[in-house]
Amino acid sequence: MPNKPAIIVKDAVKRYGDFVALKKINLSIQDNEFFTLLGPSGCGKTTLLRMIAGFEDVTEGEIFLFGEEIDKLPPHKRPVNTVFQNYALFPHMNVRENVSFGLEMLGQSKSDAMRCAEEMLELVRLSQFASRKPAQLSGGQQQRVALARALAPQPKVLLLDEPLSALDLKLRKAMQLELKHLQRETGITFIFVTHDQEEALTMSDRIAVMSDGEIQQLGEARDIYERPRNTFVADFIGDTNLLAVKVESISGSMVQCLLKGGQRLKIAVNDKIKIGDSLHVSIRPERLFVSDVDDSRGTLRGTVKDNIFIGTDINSLLILDSGDEFRVRASNSDRGNKRIYAPGKQVFVTVEEGAARLLVD
Amino acid sequence: MGSRKYNIRAYPGFIHLTVLCLLILYLPLAIVAVYSFNNSPSIVVWEGFSWRWYLDVFIGLESAKFKLAAKNSFIIAIIAATVATVIATFSATAMIRGGRFRLRTVSFGLISLPLMVPEIVTAVATLIFFNSIGFERGVLSILLAHIAFCIPFSYLPIAARMQGIEDTYEEAAQDLYATKRQAFTKILLPLMMPGIISGFLLAFIISLDDFIITNFVKGAGVETLPTAIFGAVKQGIKPNIMAISTMLLAFSIVMVTLSYLISKSDDKT
Numbered sequence: 260m261p262n263k264p265a266i267i268v269k270d271a272v273k274r275y276g277d278f279v280a281l282k283k284i285n286l287s288i289q290d291n292e293f294f295t296l297l298g299p300s301g302c303g304k305t306t307l308l309r310m311i312a313g314f315e316d317v318t319e320g321e322i323f324l325f326g327e328e329i330d331k332l333p334p335h336k337r338p339v340n341t342v343f344q345n346y347a348l349f350p351h352m353n354v355r356e357n358v359s360f361g362l363e364m365l366g367q368s369k370s371d372a373m374r375c376a377e378e379m380l381e382l383v384r385l386s387q388f389a390s391r392k393p394a395q396l397s398g399g400q401q402q403r404v405a406l407a408r409a410l411a412p413q414p415k416v417l418l419l420d421e422p423l424s425a426l427d428l429k430l431r432k433a434m435q436l437e438l439k440h441l442q443r444e445t446g447i448t449f450i451f452v453t454h455d456q457e458e459a460l461t462m463s464d465r466i467a468v469m470s471d472g473e474i475q476q477l478g479e480a481r482d483i484y485e486r487p488r489n490t491f492v493a494d495f496i497g498d499t500n501l502l503a504v505k506v507e508s509i510s511g512s513m514v515q516c517l518l519k520g521g522q523r524l525k526i527a528v529n530d531k532i533k534i535g536d537s538l539h540v541s542i543r544p545e546r547l548f549v550s551d552v553d554d555s556r557g558t559l560r561g562t563v564k565d566n567i568f569i570g571t572d573i574n575s576l577l578i579l580d581s582g583d584e585f586r587v588r589a590s591n592s593d594r595g596n597k598r599i600y601a602p603g604k605q606v607f608v609t610v611e612e613g614a615a616r617l618l619v620d
Numbered sequence: 621m622g623s624r625k626y627n628i629r630a631y632p633g634f635i636h637l638t639v640l641c642l643l644i645l646y647l648p649l650a651i652v653a654v655y656s657f658n659n660s661p662s663i664v665v666w667e668g669f670s671w672r673w674y675l676d677v678f679i680g681l682e683s684a685k686f687k688l689a690a691k692n693s694f695i696i697a698i699i700a701a702t703v704a705t706v707i708a709t710f711s712a713t714a715m716i717r718g719g720r721f722r723l724r725t726v727s728f729g730l731i732s733l734p735l736m737v738p739e740i741v742t743a744v745a746t747l748i749f750f751n752s753i754g755f756e757r758g759v760l761s762i763l764l765a766h767i768a769f770c771i772p773f774s775y776l777p778i779a780a781r782m783q784g785i786e787d788t789y790e791e792a793a794q795d796l797y798a799t800k801r802q803a804f805t806k807i808l809l810p811l812m813m814p815g816i817i818s819g820f821l822l823a824f825i826i827s828l829d830d831f832i833i834t835n836f837v838k839g840a841g842v843e844t845l846p847t848a849i850f851g852a853v854k855q856g857i858k859p860n861i862m863a864i865s866t867m868l869l870a871f872s873i874v875m876v877t878l879s880y881l882i883s884k885s886d887d888k889t
Contacts, residue, residue, distance in 0.1 A: 314791055334794040347792035351810045360806075361796035412797065 263326045265290045265416050265448040266311060271320035271330075273306055273472075280306045281472045283320070288416075288450060288465075290325075293442050295451045297459040298469035299495070304452045307469075308418050311450065313337050324415060335364070340409035341418040345425070346401050348393035354380065354404050355389040361412040379407040382441075399430045406441070416448045423458065435461050456496045460484065468492050485543075489620045493541035500544060500585050504617075506536045514617065516540065520581030522559055526615045539618045544588040546614035549575065549598045549606045558607040561585060563600050573599055577606065649869060656862035663857055673863040680860060682852065689848035692759060693828055696844065700766035701774070701824035707767075708774035708819055709812070713804070716782045717790075735772050742769060743836040750837060757839035765837045766827045773826045774819035777883050781815025782808075818883035825875045829868070 266288040273281040281303045288294045296304040309315040311322060313334035322330040329337050340361065348357050355376050362372035380386045383403040393401055402422060409417055419438075423431045439462045442449045453459055459466050460480045467477045468491075476488045487493035490501060504516035504524065514532065516524045526540060553560075561579040570591065577585040587608065589598055600606050628634060655663055659670030677686060711731060715724065734742060746765045755761055789811065793803035809816075831846040838847060845868065852861055 312795060314795075333800075334791070335797045335799055339795075341792070341795045343788050343792060345786070345788060347786070347788040349789060349792070349807055360793070360798075364793075364797035364802065408796070 262290045264288060264323075265292065265325060266450070267321075267323040268307070268311075269321045269323070271307070271310065271322060272318045273303070273310065273315065274318045279472055281310075284472075284474060286467065286474065286477070288448060290448055291446050293439065293449045293451065293462055293464045295453060295459040295463035295466045296469060297453055297456060297466050297495075298475075299454055302469040303472040304454075304469050305420055308341075308420055308450060308452050311416070312339060312341050312418050338412075338414055339416045339418055340412060340414040341420060342405045342409045342422045344421045346393075346405040346422075348401055348404055348408070350393055353390050353392055354385065354396070357393065357404060358408045358411050361408065365412055375411055376407075379411045380404075382410075382444075383407045398426055399434065402426065402434060406438075410441075410445060410447070414447065416450060417442075419449060419451045421452055421454070423453075424455075431458070438462060460496070468495060470495070486616065487541060487618065490539050490541070490618050493539075493616070493618060498544055498586065498588070500542045500547075500583075501618075502540050502542070502581075502583050502585075504538055504540050506532055506534050506538065509534060516617075518559070518579070518581045519583065520579065522579070522581060524559070524610065524615060526617050527613060528617065530617065530619045532617065532619065541616045541618055542610055542614055544574070544586040545572075545590075546611040547585075547587045548609045548611070549577075549587055549589070549600065550609065551600060551604065551606055553607045554609070558609050559585070560605065560607055563602050563604045563606055565602055566599055575599065577608065579608075652862045653866045653869065656859060656866040658859055661859060663859055663862070673859040674867075676860045677863050677867075682860065685843070686845070686848055686864060689843040689845045692762075692843065693845040696759065696763050696766055697824050697827040700763055700770050700827045701820050703767045704770035704774045704823045705778075705816060705820040708771050708778050708823075709816055711771070711775055712779040712782050712812075713808075716779060717787065717808075731775055732772050734769055739769075739832045743833040746833060747836045757837060758842050759839075761837045761839065762834055762842070762844065765833050766830065769830070769833060770823035770827055774823040777818040777822060777879070778812065778815040781812055781818075781883065785811050814882050814884075818879045821875050821879035821882070825872050825879075829872060 264287045266286070268284050268286040271281060271284045272279070284303075284307060296307060298304045306315055310317050310330070313329070313332060313336075317330045320330075321328055324337070324339065349360065352360070355373060358379050359369075359372035359376035362375055363369065367375070377386065377389065380389055383406055385400060385403055385407065388396060388400060388404075393404065396404065402425075405422065423434050423438075426434060435458060438449070438451075451459075451462065463480055465477065465479055466483055468475045468483060470491055476483055476492045478486075483492060484496055487496060487499075493499050494501060502518060504518055507515045507517045507523070509515075509528065509532070512528050514526050514528050516526055516538075518524060524540065532538065549563075550558075559579055559581075561577040563575060564578050564584075565576045567574040567576070568591070572588050573591055575587045575589065577587060579585050585608065655666070656673055657669050657671070658666055659672060660667035677683060715728060715731075718724075746768070749755075750757060750761050785808065789807050790803045793807045794800065798806060829846060830844075831850065834844050835847050835850070838844070843851065845864070849861055849864060852858070
């Protein structure tokens with residue numbers, strides 16, 4: 260028998276008066292999955308998370324937890340726990356009391372709850388701080404207490420509401436790995452909300468990209484990055500060049516597209532399109548090659564405008580003959596065969612095979 | 621350098637005006653306090669330091685009267701402050717945690733209005749009210765009146781404290797399997813405690829010191845400390861009144877200071 264999904268969201272709608280925060284969301288999250296809701300602020304990702312936690316009621320639709328409908332239950336009857344954005348550690352309790360709170364509310368004896376809290380604090384390496392008050396800890400330590408507190412009652416699903424946003428970059432990177440590790444170790448399903456696409460790509464098994472109260476695309480990190488379904492996803496995830504094109508001819512699985520300046524590009528088809536359609540093509544900057552010789556294999560012509568050194572890579576800004584701006588990223592290493600040309604130089608750009616992607620909307 | 625121009629101390633006459641205001645405010649109190657230690661029945665001629673009037677308050681001719689009045693005052697103040705604080709705590713919870721409801725602004729106005737209404741008006745109105753329902757005047761009528769006017773005093777520090785508590789704490793508690801009631805008693809109430817204690821102490825002092833309303837609604841023969849002092853003063857000011865007043869003043873200062881310190885406490889722990 261296949262495992263039941265940890266969470267099923269079925270036709271869930273959330274309205275505040277006339278304002279529609281979520282439009283008919285359908286979602287299935289597998290057991291033991293690190294699932295991320297990714298989107299800009301106001302896209303509805305936090306609302307969806309709070310609906311699963313029970314802090315927002317569902318206007319229409321249902322939510323199931325391992326097959327059991329939970330959308331009518333109050334928060335304290337749902338076996339899910341939340342790591343809040345500002346941690347919400349109880350300031351009048353010490354770290355150990357914070358972590359054992361959930362267990363005591365579940366009816367465990369004080370001594371059992373304390374023992375379990377100690378174990379959880381060991382897991383997040385904070386045993387020596389057990390008697391401190393939250394305010395006496397650093398941001399990163401508070402974050403780990405919040406994690407320990409949410410994991411202590413062994414929830415069926417752990418909900419994380421932008422938990423890393425208050426940390427500085429170095430600490431955030433470390434916590435990303437720690438979270439991923441913790442998820443593997445505990446085997447608990449994590450639902451993670453973030454607006455940081457890099458964070459989402461780093462940690463997630465699957466990502467749901469949201470905007471305007473809708474899921475724009477759902478899939479594995481690599482899938483979403485390399486095969487974005489629409490211009491929003493292509494633009495939001497990573498860095499990309501979006502060019503307006505017109506479909507000129509279709510032969511088999513290949514489409515010939517016309518750019519503004521009259522140059523042509525051959526691209527693999529992925530959606531239903533017809534001759535004459537105006538579309539966008541997305542090409543990632545790291546999948547382009549610049550050369551000063553025209554090898555006449557479907558190259559685009561342009562002029563170098565600027566080169567920007569960013570450490571690991573060098574970003575070149577080109578102006579294509581079509582007038583479009585074009586960003587090219589080359590690795591800062593000799594093995595990467597640095598193709599850096601001085602501003603003003605005319606160059607030819609080759610698109611890596613399969614790197615250009617046609618987007619219908 | 622720029623801020624120097626706006627330094628309030630540099631204004632002409634600032635120091636003099638400040639000293640004058642402080643003198644007008646505190647000199648009478650200081651004189652009463654000093655002369656309460658005067659070793660003389662006179663209230664104007666200083667004849668050396670003595671505790672005699674304090675002794676007189678406790679064992680003198682009028683001591684029985686004052687002791688009974690003090691007892692009434694403290695009993696009324698404790699009960700009135702307790703009841704008012706409980707009511708104020710629930711009102712604050714409803715006002716600040718109840719979300720937006722109709723008449724929320726009106727409700728806030730109704731809670732704090734008694735602070736603005738002239739006390740004499742409240743006093744007369746309360747007296748008329750008790751008379752019209754045939755309520756017998758005595759300790760109970762004083763107590764009810766005190767509960768009523770103590771509520772806003774108790775409400776303000778409690779509401780101020782509660783406003784500073786984010787509601788994610790209660791969400792976190794409910795997320796961790798606490799019922800609404802448990803989230804209130806285990807999380808919200810302890811976090812509100814400094815505000816509640818501060819509100820209680822303030823209400824207690826307001827009740828203890830009240831004269832106007834008490835004087836209107838008290839029955840014949842029932843006295844609180846302020847009405848007893850007023851009664852005694854009508855027959856001429858004696859130094860024992862100064863001793864009582866000084867003790868009441870000292871007690872009030874201690875309570876108000878406590879209230880302030882507690883409301884400020886654990887802002888950072």
